[in-house]
Each structure stands twice: as structure tokens, then as C-alpha cells.
Amino acid sequence: MKNREIVAENLVKQFTDFTAVDDVSFRVESGEVFGFLGPNGAGKSTTVKMLTTLQLPTSGDATVGGYDIIKEAGKVRRIAGVALQEIGLDPLMKSMELLTIQAQLYGMSRSDARKRAENLLQLVKLDDVTDRPVGKYSGGMRRRLDLALALAHQPEILFLDEPTTGLDPASRRDVWTEVRRLNREQGMTIFLTTQYLEEADELADRIAIINRGKIAAEGTPEELKASLGGESINVTFASTSQLEQAENYLGDMADTMQRDRNTLRLYLPKAAAAIPAVVNRLQSNNIDPESLTLTQPSLDDVFLKVTGQAFDAEGTAPAEAEVA
């Protein structure tokens, strides 16, 4: 069995004015799909750039496929395939040229490289636009070509930095299908960053939630959800002052409470059964909630709990400074 692990130990990346990645450690097992979930500016791209040898960590160590990212950068480059968030395609070139050059740089002969390029173009459904310069491609086509480039040398470990950001739902599902296929059929370890909870939930065997450069939680999607202590009752109030009162009265009923604007979330086991008691307690203290809902925990809730921020409707959390 090949070593296809990614191990990060206390990775730190310090820029002049802020710390982008702050003491991050994790271990991705061979053949695993690992979701690195976090809002914009959380440190996802910087982590990917360190692991793929584009940037050196300020401190800490990491190995990719058993190779040290600092001392054995050349070997890491050989076994890792990378699709960065900023797609690096020369707009004046054509897909076939980009792919054959890419494959040849990994040591393939020219004719092998061409064959490989043709296969990959079929795979990402771009084989009918090979004579068009890449600059004329749509965003989705460019992403797909970039994915094909990352696969040119049949990498053992694949890094995908926000592979579906900006894609329409259909293209997004195509990428998901492909990620699953690569993982299942070729046993590729996949390190995937995303700001979409749904995507992490859908694809990842395990998830780490990163926020402001630190890992806030880690585990399987199920573990993370379970860690919240079961279901939650969400009570929305007309005002913050009402919410604060309610928080005092209800404090002893829940394992944990979480505020989200005017909504109070009470995490407790067997939440459904506890609803009458919650309503009674509020009524006896003359607080009329605006609405009351019951939710099975989702990754949304996990995210809220560990970061104290909610994902908004588009699935992105309030953005921190954008990190290059």
C-alpha cells in the first residue's frame, strides 16, 4: 500500500501584518477525502500553498505522501496534483497545448502526453472545444480544464482548493462525481477546501473546520453533528433584550446555548420532547417567542457552534480579510 497520507504538524504561516495559518495540525489517511471547511480568509488557500510547496511555512512541519514539504519539495511535486483557487491558465493557449506540456513536464513522451491529453479532455467534456483559446472558455470550462491539468500525471494525492466556487449547480455536481470517482477507483487521497457546508458534507470522509487560521473542530460529518449534543430547539425573539431574558430562564434546560442574531439555539438530547417545557417556561415568564423550530443538527450548526458565526444564505460566512 502506497503512502498517500498528508500529515501537518503545527503549521504556522505568518505574514507581515497577520497570521494566516496559526498552529494547524491534522492527519489525512491514505485514500481519504478530507474536507477543509472555512469562510473566506480562514487560511485554507495558504495551507494548500504550503502543502504543495508554493510557500514555505513560517514554522511547523508537514509531509505529503511521506515526503517532507520543505526538504523533499521536488518529490512532493511529483506525486501531488494541484488545482489552486486562482486558476493558472494562460488565456492565449489551447487546452491541448496546456495538457501536453503539463504531462511532458512529468516525464511523459510527447506521444503519450498527447494521448493522455485527449483522454483527459474527454473526461472533463472539453474535447469539442480544443481549437478555442482558453481565454474564451467560460468559468466552468476553465475549472474543468484546470482539474484535468491537475490529473495529467495521475497524482496519488490531489489538492483541490475551492474547486466549485463560482460554478453553476450542474458543473458543481460534475466535479463532485469526478472527485468521488477518482477517490473510489484510483484510491487517490483528496484534500479539498471549500466554503460550502453542503459540499463538505457530501464529499468528505472527514472534515476540519478552520476559522481565523485555527482548526476549530475536526471529525467525520456525523461525529461533528453528534458533538453538538443531539438536536436543537431554535427560538426566535422580537428583540435582543427578550432573547437575553429568555437565555437566563432557559439556561438550565439545555446542554449548550448559542445565539444567532435574534435566535437562541438550545442544544439538548431529545429536543422534540422538551418543546412543551421550553414553551411553558417562556410563557410563565411572559415571553412570547416569534417562532420556534426544531432542527436536526447540520454542519451549519456545527460551524456556528465552533466559530460563533453563521453561514449566510449563500453558504458563506461573514468574510474576513481576503488572503491571497
Added chain:
Amino acid sequence: MDTLAGIGNVSVRRERVRETRMPLWQQITMLAWRSLVVTLRTPAVVIPSLIISVFFLLVYEATLGDAANFFLSGQSYLGFILPLSIVSAALSGAGTAGQAIVRDIENGYFDKLLLTPVSRGAVLLGPMIAGAIVLVLQTGLVTIVGLFMGLDPATGIVGLLTMLLFALLLGIAFAGFTVGIALRSGNAAATQGASFLFFPLSFLTATFVPVDLLSGWIKTAAVYNPITYILEAMRTLLNTGWDAEIMARGFASILLMAAITYTFAIFSLRARVRRK
């Protein structure tokens, strides 16, 4: 268990990373070819500077050609002024190397290449060689225009080729500067702007008349300007004949320029791939 896994890893590591690697020269040729093709796909990068070089040649020859008789004592003004056009074509040709690299940095292809096991040197040498080829084409075309205008080099075809070799070497020296700026700034406008800094160098020299006829500050500037000696070498080849001392001086000037620009380029490269 641990021990077994450890041993397993070692043997796996040996056979796994195929050392099939593209030979360095092939990497360089492939990337040079790619840069050249891409440069030629935007003719707007190459054509204007070519037109300017030819334009200057025609205008200077037409306006100053007759007036120049008094200092050229029967030599051809065309042979005197053509090297200036060649120098300007060489500088702009060499500028395409820096522009090609900064394009790659801006569109992200530079990083894409750095993620592969390609030699870092090939990533730079490719566009630089492409720039040199553009330069040879440009200076060659200007020379052909000169021949049509009646240029009759004193040293014949070998001298003409030597002059073009001077142009190529000057371009290679100048490319170090533009590539250095490209790497340092990663910004197309800055790279183009900085290339313009060299423009005065081709005027703070014996541009229109020989050095001996200059006086004052411009003479001082010309004496310390390496372009003066490169021009002088080219002009001698076209108008008077072989002169070992002048050739050596021209060559030494290029060497000095290259030493400075490449030191700059290498420091800039270090700063860019330091993986900060």
C-alpha cells in the same frame, strides 16, 4: 506493526517516484517554444516596436543624411544611424522576455509551472530564449530594410552578422534587467515602465553624432554609457572596417552590463521563489 509499516514505506518510496524526468534542455526548448508561440499570438506586442525602429531609421536618414557629411567625411550616414535602430529593436525585443514572464505571473501559469517538477531555471530561460528569437527576427528585419536603403557594410556579410551578434548580446544583457523587474514586481505595468528607463540610455550617447563632437554634460554621460561603445563597435563594422580594440571595448561594455543586470535578476528570482 510500526516497524513493519516503516520498512514497507521505505521500499515503497524507492520504486514509487519514477525518475523519468524530461531532460533539462528539452524542458527549456519546450517552454521557449511555448513562449514564442504565445508571443506571436499577440502580434501587437512585437509589431509596434518594429515599426518604430524602421520609422526612426527612415526619418533620421532623411533629415540628417545630408547634414552629416561634415563629420562623416564621405562615410555613409545610413551605416552610422542603422545601429541606433538595431539597438532600439534589440532593447524592445529583449523587453518581450520580461513581459512574457510577467504575463505568466499575472495569469497564474507561473505558479502552475512551479507546482510541477520542472526546473526553476527552465521556467525563466524559456521566455528569455523566446525573447532572443524575437530580437533576432526584429533586428534582422531592420537590417534588411537598411540593405534595401542602400547599406553597404565595410566588413561585408561577416561584419553584418557580427553586428547582429552584438545586438543579440546586448539584448540578452538587457533581458536580465526586464526579467529582474518582472520577477520583483509581478506587475505588467511596472515591467513595461521600467523597460522605458533604458530608453534614455540610447539617447544619452553618441546618438546622432560621434562622441568627439559632443560637449558638456551629455559628453560625460556618453562616455560612461555602455551603449556608446556598443554603437561605436557596430558603426565601425558598417562604415570603416574591423578594429579589434573597438570590438573588444564594445564587447566588454556588454559584459559589464550583463554582470549588473544578471546579478539583479538572480536576486529577484531568489526573492520570488523563496516561497515566502
